[in-house]
Amino acid sequence: MTEGRRAAVGTGYCIFASRVGATLRHLESLGLDAPVLLRGSGLTASDVDGGDDPRVVDAGALLRVYENAVAQSGRADLGLCYGEAAGVTEYGPIGYAMLSAATDLQAVNLALTFQRLYYGTMARMSLHHEQGRGLIRIDEALPGTTGRRFFLEMLLAGFLRFNHALVGSQTQLLELRLAYPEPDYGARYPQLFGCPVRFAAATTELVFDTGILARALPNSDEITARACERVCRELLAEFDRGEPMAARVRRMLAECAGPAPSMAEVARALGCHERTLHRRLRDESSNFQQLKDEVARDRALLQLRDPGRSVNTVARDLGFDSPSNFRRAVRRWTGFTPQEWRRRWRAGGGARVSKADSVPGMPVWN
Known part of the structure; x- marks a missing residue:
């Protein structure tokens, strides 16, 4: 197994593999080494060579490339440098x-x-x-x-x-x-x-x-x-x-402004039977409730970023029947109370889900 194939990270978000390849080429033009950039991404150079196969991959691979680029360059502001240097061809x-x-x-x-x-x-x-x-x-x-x-x-x-x-x-x-x-x-x-x-x-x-x-x-x-x-x-x-079915369902749930739709409603929107959706999610080691929980977690943590919104207000807006249940959910997701997570996030250390207390099946970033 090659270096790039190890330690792939699952995020639940997707991107064209060709975009990873375009990123590598741009970073190479800035003087960085592509094989080093791919380490831990789960991808190899042939996976992202921009051929005719419109392959979709987990976005964790690209995030890993970004991390490797910052480490290899020694420049924490490399994202700004990348954007400044991007030409029209970068956008295809x-x-x-x-x-x-x-x-x-x-x-x-x-x-x-x-x-x-x-x-x-x-x-x-x-x-x-x-x-x-x-x-x-x-x-x-x-x-x-x-x-x-x-x-x-x-x-x-x-x-x-x-x-x-x-x-x-x-x-x-x-x-x-x-x-x-x-x-x-x-x-x-x-x-x-x-x-x-x-x-x-x-x-x-x-x-x-x-x-x-x-x-x-x-x-x-x-x-x-x-x-x-x-x-x-x-x-x-x-x-x-x-796009994998789990990622597609997750995206549909995340884009829904009101109450989360039922599995039957999502299946209808996708043009398939509820049993078919259940089977396809199971084949991807996922399930509908897990995806709903992930989206609820993301929405909760996004709203907790806003210092103008009280914990009780966030709990109510997200449909929790009591603030105490919301506090327990946040602690289960992150390992911290809502107030602690908010303080850590504003200080730069609260954006991660705690490995010890993460919800089973949810992505954990090392």
């Missing part, structure tokens, strides 16, 4: 579709529609309005610290660079909110993004003037845009076909 067909769009808003909508092609189900990006300002929110519940921060930094710095290429001028952000504590190199953020930066926010958000969305793009080309969008739709269908 989505990037070319966005470049060919008529307006910045059309380009943003393309990015939202096809976001799974770039970072799979690792995060969910959405566009909002807040008091007359635009806001792009990145919702995620990724495990770990180093790989997660690299991922978010890469997205944010890459967004800034790519939007510059889109509109032909530097994008002026109004505020950047980051859902992780300030790192040692925190002073780099306002220098790079040119706006006030708030760390340890409840969610990661880019705030900007909505006027930029109406701006006509200099490289607009309707024929090219349609052709690229067609390719993106074909690739998205390939991703959905390759």
Whole structure:
């Protein structure tokens, strides 16, 4: 067994293997060694060579590559460096579709529609309005610290660079909110993004003037845009076909704004019988209740990041019949009380699920 095949990490999130390959090539261009980057990822170079096979893999492999990259480079801020250096080709067909769009808003909508092609189900990006300002929110519940921060930094710095290429001028952000504590190199953020930066926010958000969305793009080309969008739709269908059933059900549950649907409702949405869904989840060593528990855990910990929400409010909003039951659930998930977990997260040490007290079957990040 090769070095890359050992210690694969399961997160429940998925990504195209070709994206891991693209990341390796970019990191190699920054002077890093690909075999070292793949150590512990569960993948080998042939798995991610970008061939014709649209293979979908667990995103834990990519998080491991990020961690290895930081360790190999000795630069904790490597995610920012990666995003700063990312060109249009980094984004594949989505990037070319966005470049060919008529307006910045059309380009943003393309990015939202096809976001799974770039970072799979690792995060969910959405566009909002807040008091007359635009806001792009990145919702995620990724495990770990180093790989997660690299991922978010890469997205944010890459967004800034790519939007510059889109509109032909530097994008002026109004505020950047980051859902992780300030790192040692925190002073780099306002220098790079040119706006006030708030760390340890409840969610990661880019705030900007909505006027930029109406701006006509200099490289607009309707024929090219349609052709690229067609390719993106074909690739998205390939991703959905390759996504494991457990990951697909988990994504459906996570995207549901109201009460969690029943197994029968999810089966209907997937176009299969409830027994078929049960069997396919069992074949993947999973089950519907486990996935519901994972999503409930992620939602609880995401809401606990917000210091403006009391523990009792979070418990009520998540449907727990009493705050005490919610406290017991959080302790079972993390090994800490809600208040302790919140303090540790804001201090930089509470983003992990405790190995000793994790729920059976839930991913644990070492």
